[in-house]
Amino acid sequence: MAEDTIGYGRDGFYVGKRYESDRGAYVVLSFHGPKMLVQFDDGKQALLSIGIQWAVQSRRGLAIQHLGKSQELNRSEWTRDMFCTLGYLASRCSIYAQVPEWLGAEFANVYRKSTGKSLSSIDSGLHLLKHDANKWGLTLTAHFVASKQVFDGLDFGDDIEPHEEPKTADGWYVSNNAYIWQLLGLGFVLGGKQDVDSIRRNIVSLWTQNAVREAFDAGVAISMVASI
Numbered sequence: 001m002a003e004d005t006i007g008y009g010r011d012g013f014y015v016g017k018r019y020e021s022d023r024g025a026y027v028v029l030s031f032h033g034p035k036m037l038v039q040f041d042d043g044k045q046a047l048l049s050i051g052i053q054w055a056v057q058s059r060r061g062l063a064i065q066h067l068g069k070s071q072e073l074n075r076s077e078w079t080r081d082m083f084c085t086l087g088y089l090a091s092r093c094s095i096y097a098q099v100p101e102w103l104g105a106e107f108a109n110v111y112r113k114s115t116g117k118s119l120s121s122i123d124s125g126l127h128l129l130k131h132d133a134n135k136w137g138l139t140l141t142a143h144f145v146a147s148k149q150v151f152d153g154l155d156f157g158d159d160i161e162p163h164e165e166p167k168t169a170d171g172w173y174v175s176n177n178a179y180i181w182q183l184l185g186l187g188f189v190l191g192g193k194q195d196v197d198s199i200r201r202n203i204v205s206l207w208t209q210n211a212v213r214e215a216f217d218a219g220v221a222i223s224m225v226a227s228i
Contacts, residue, residue: 010036012057013048020102021048067094078102080215081155083203086186087219088154090199095180096125096138104128114184125190140180142188143173149203181210186227196220 006016013019013036015028026038026048035047037152038174053096077210078227119126146154147170174180180188186206187199204213 011054013050013053019053019057021053025102048096074177078156078207079157080211081153082157083212083215084219085154085156085223086183086199086203087196087216088146088150089142089183089219090188090194090196090216091220091223092144092146093188093194094143094184095183095188095190096127096141096143097190098127098129098141099147100129100137100219103138111184111190114181115187115189117189119190124192138177139175140177140182141173141175142180143168143171145170154223172200186201 008015008031010031013028015030015033018027019038019204020023023046024040024042026040026046029045030038031037031038032047033048033080034050036047036050036053039047069172097107102194111119112115143165147166151162151170151172154162156174156179160174160176162172165173188194200213200216203216
């Protein structure tokens with residue numbers, strides 16, 4: 001079979017088939033030694049390294065697999081102080097997602113399964129990154145304001161380290177996809193408009209102890225006092 005015949009393949013790539021790259025989507029036209037001639041959606045053609053593009057496809061596959069696993073909720077390690085922190089975040093938290101365009105559809109699907117809400121490209125908190133943004137996966141961040149005294153009483157769990165916002169007074173942010181997926185699974189949403197009552201109901205449905213609700217409400221109360 002000729003190397004420019006539709007259906008001819010090499011190392012996982014096939015003539016006539018469409019693939020994604022950091023430069024955008026392309027269709028394979030033919031193979032030339034260790035490279036392949038491709039045509040991008042804008043009509044431009046280029047010779048790309050088969051080995052490098054294979055690595056790109058593998059990397060993207062791993063990103064999609066990790067995206068699906070990151071949303072799993074771990075309920076066994078939450079402490080009273082962590083529930084109190086959830087209450088504070090529910091009143092003060094804004095969540096943002098940086099998503100490469102090629103991962104957008106998969107992220108929207110997982111987000112809908114996790115939150116029960118649909119996502120559009122104009123939603124507050126969603127930033128779709130162009131193909132040339134040099135970003136290979138999802139980044140979730142949660143931003144909030146807290147005085148040093150309040151911050152010292154918050155507990156995000158082991159291995160979760162908030163960072164100071166350099167341009168916001170008393171501003172902090174958490175950049176940990178696994179933790180923020182857990183927030184989304186509890187009713188948090190992208191953007192800055194969190195539904196405290198909905199989040200409380202979700203938490204109480206998962207952890208039925210009165211102490212959990214009391215800890216959550218204590219965090220909400222701290223937020224209310226801090227805002228005065």
